[in-house]
Amino acid sequence: xxxxxxxxxxxxxxxxxxxxxxxxxxxxxxxxxxxxxxxxxxxxxxxxxxxxxxxxxxxxxxxxxxxxxxxxxxxxxxxxxxxxxxxxxxxxxxxxxxxxxxxxxxxxxxxxxxxxxxxxxxxxxxxxxxxxx
Amino acid sequence: xxxxxxxxxxxxxxxxxxxxxxxxxxxxxxxxxxxxxxxxxxxxxxxxxxxxxxxxxxxxxxxxxxxxxxxxxxxxxxxxxxxxxxxxxxxxxxxxxxxxxxxxxxxxxxxxxxxxxxxxxxxxxxxxxxxxxxxxxxxxxxxxxxxxxxxxxxxxxxxxxxxxxxxxxxxxxxxxxxxxxxxxxxxxxxxxxxxxxxxxxxxxxxxxxxxxxxxxxxxxxxxxxxxxxxxxxxxxxxxxxxxxxxxxxxxxxxxxxxxxxxxxxxxxxxxxxxxxxxxxxxxxxxxxxxxxxxxxxxxxxxxxxxxxxxxxxxxxxxxxxxxxxxxxxxxxxxxxxxxxxxxxxxxxxxxxxxxxxxxxxxxxxxxxxxxxxxxxxxxxxxxxxxxxxxxxxxxxxxxxxxxxxxxxxxxxxxxxxxxxxxxxxxxxxxxxxxxxxxxxxxxxxxxxxxxxxxxxxxxxxxxxxxxxxxxxxxxxxxxxxxxxxxxxxxxxx
Numbered sequence: 001x002x003x004x005x006x007x008x009x010x011x012x013x014x015x016x017x018x019x020x021x022x023x024x025x026x027x028x029x030x031x032x033x034x035x036x037x038x039x040x041x042x043x044x045x046x047x048x049x050x051x052x053x054x055x056x057x058x059x060x061x062x063x064x065x066x067x068x069x070x071x072x073x074x075x076x077x078x079x080x081x082x083x084x085x086x087x088x089x090x091x092x093x094x095x096x097x098x099x100x101x102x103x104x105x106x107x108x109x110x111x112x113x114x115x116x117x118x119x120x121x122x123x124x125x126x127x128x129x130x131x132x133x
Numbered sequence: 134x135x136x137x138x139x140x141x142x143x144x145x146x147x148x149x150x151x152x153x154x155x156x157x158x159x160x161x162x163x164x165x166x167x168x169x170x171x172x173x174x175x176x177x178x179x180x181x182x183x184x185x186x187x188x189x190x191x192x193x194x195x196x197x198x199x200x201x202x203x204x205x206x207x208x209x210x211x212x213x214x215x216x217x218x219x220x221x222x223x224x225x226x227x228x229x230x231x232x233x234x235x236x237x238x239x240x241x242x243x244x245x246x247x248x249x250x251x252x253x254x255x256x257x258x259x260x261x262x263x264x265x266x267x268x269x270x271x272x273x274x275x276x277x278x279x280x281x282x283x284x285x286x287x288x289x290x291x292x293x294x295x296x297x298x299x300x301x302x303x304x305x306x307x308x309x310x311x312x313x314x315x316x317x318x319x320x321x322x323x324x325x326x327x328x329x330x331x332x333x334x335x336x337x338x339x340x341x342x343x344x345x346x347x348x349x350x351x352x353x354x355x356x357x358x359x360x361x362x363x364x365x366x367x368x369x370x371x372x373x374x375x376x377x378x379x380x381x382x383x384x385x386x387x388x389x390x391x392x393x394x395x396x397x398x399x400x401x402x403x404x405x406x407x408x409x410x411x412x413x414x415x416x417x418x419x420x421x422x423x424x425x426x427x428x429x430x431x432x433x434x435x436x437x438x439x440x441x442x443x444x445x446x447x448x449x450x451x452x453x454x455x456x457x458x459x460x461x462x463x464x465x466x467x468x469x470x471x472x473x474x475x476x477x478x479x480x481x482x483x484x485x486x487x488x489x490x491x492x493x494x495x496x497x498x499x500x501x502x503x504x505x506x507x508x509x510x511x512x513x514x515x516x517x518x519x520x521x522x523x524x525x526x527x528x529x530x531x532x533x534x535x536x537x538x539x540x541x542x543x544x545x546x547x548x549x550x551x552x553x554x555x556x557x558x559x560x561x562x563x564x565x566x567x568x569x570x571x572x573x574x575x576x577x578x579x580x581x582x583x584x585x586x587x588x589x590x591x592x593x594x595x596x597x598x599x600x601x602x603x604x605x606x607x608x609x610x611x612x613x614x615x616x617x618x619x620x621x622x623x624x625x626x
Binding site: 021024030033037040041044047048051074077080081084087088091092095096098099102103111115118122123 | 267270271274278281282285290291293294296297300301304305307308311312315318319324436437497
């Protein structure tokens with residue numbers, strides 16, 4: 001029981017992390033991959049925030065009658081990490097828009113098929129010209 | 134006054150110059166400012182390297198806040214060497230960039246390229262100089278985000294998917310890295326590298342620290358493209374604009390290797406990581422060797438020369454990691470000196486490919502036919518770079534291979550030394566394919582002319598440097614040896 005209740009927040013973190021990671025790996029849709037990536041990152045944010053929280057403690061502002069304070073540093077770190085996460089998501093989505101324009105699809109497997117076709121065409125081109133100088 | 138502020142200038146100046154470039158908009162002015170900034174960063178980096186070589190580890194407190202509370206910049210020999218590599222390659226590539234970028238990037242987007250270039254430089258320099266593991270993460274993301282954009286600037290539509298895949302892999306790597314940092318913070322309550330180095334030995338046996346090390350290693354190995362985590366690299370390098378490829382190939386993965394060195398030998402400096410944690414050494418060494426062979430073999434079958442060189446980069450990363458995994462003074466010296474040497478040769482090769490791309494319209498093996506006759510100077514630089522990659526004596530490649538083999542033999546691992554030599558033979562095959570096409574086939578198109586001087590000069594600076602440091606390696610060896618000794622001394626100066 002201790003294993004579940006005592007470490008509850010870590011279980012949540014692990015659960016979220018694996019959901020996010022699995023989405024990134026398994027989904028072919030580029031937007032869904034980014035959603036998965038976000039869940040993956042958020043799990044780490046939760047991990048940092050819960051790590052510094054102390055039961056019954058308050059924000060680190062000196063006041064009478066308060067003895068226990070939570071550690072504010074991880075919270076601040078995560079503010080930075082959130083900004084980085086937002087930038088990554090924005091860039092990822094912007095790339096997805098450009099990919100949709102260029103390939104007409106945001107399904108990874110369809111795009112990969114098109115790319116392989118292009119590669120094969122280039123190879124035939126390279127070898128064909130090589131054979132008849 | 135200024136002298137004591139040099140470490141912070143490495144980060145601040147390019148960071149401020151990036152938005153200025155955005156405001157300038159005109160591509161000529163943007164280029165001039167970028168050139169000025171990168172060259173002055175190179176000058177400062179050289180001064181810093183000299184200072185560190187004379188006086189040992191350099192500390193800089195940001196805002197005057199003392200170490201574990203404030204963020205501290207910390208520069209030792211290996212960090213200073215990485216600063217010189219990054220800013221040096223940055224200066225050479227930017228001199229070359231003007232003509233190449235005009236050809237490969239839409240004219241209304243050129244100033245954006247310079248802006249991203251400066252941001253990427255900020256991130257890479259910041260990683261090398263910071264003394265705080267979380268600050269390092271921020272710089273890692275600055276450099277990564279800007280390099281995704283730089284790669285996506287390529288004209289081929291596959292550049293977009295390459296950038297997207299790099300973004301996904303890179304973000305997973307960086308997130309793994311902060312998980313590792315978080316776990317270390319749980320156990321030690323600090324983020325400062327020196328502080329961590331003193332606090333970690335006491336808790337080194339805990340499962341938390343082992344997990345932290347695992348997350349850090351895997352995350353960083355994603356960034357440095359260690360086989361089998363290299364899948365993002367070949368397409369990213371093949372479809373990015375030539376300038377970007379030359380810059381990133383010579384700096385980005387090197388800086389990631391630097392992070393690994395920093396974590397293993399400084400943060401975990403008080404613990405003998407390879408002895409305490411099982412399988413780390415075997416895994417790194419095994420993957421490095423498999424990487425050398427797998428990537429070199431794939432390189433042989435590539436028709437696109439840029440992609441061939443990208444696979445060869447993966448193989449070369451294998452050599453560097455091999456040196457690090459030996460964890461001996463000679464092995465680490467070999468790894469560190471290969472950081473520098475590989476940057477020189479890969480930069481030469483990719484710059485030569487950029488010139489071919491500009492004049493011949495492509496870099497497949499078909500475009501290479503007869504290039505030796507139509508573009509003799511470019512091809513000669515390529516040959517020097519290629520010989521260096523193989524490890525022929527009198528080039529830098531020989532020096533690093535020599536030290537790697539010495540390091541391996543010190544440990545009595547004869548078969549591994551054989552594999553290193555065998556790996557070099559694979560390099561002979563793929564470089565020879567290009568040379569054969571370039572010199573022994575007739576040009577398919579006689580109208581191709583030599584690249585302009587503004588591109589040839591930087592290329593030859595790199596090529597001559599890789600010969601010069603191959604003949605007179607005393608200076609680079611001094612730096613690499615003292616860096617290795619500082620690192621193995623547990624991080625203490």
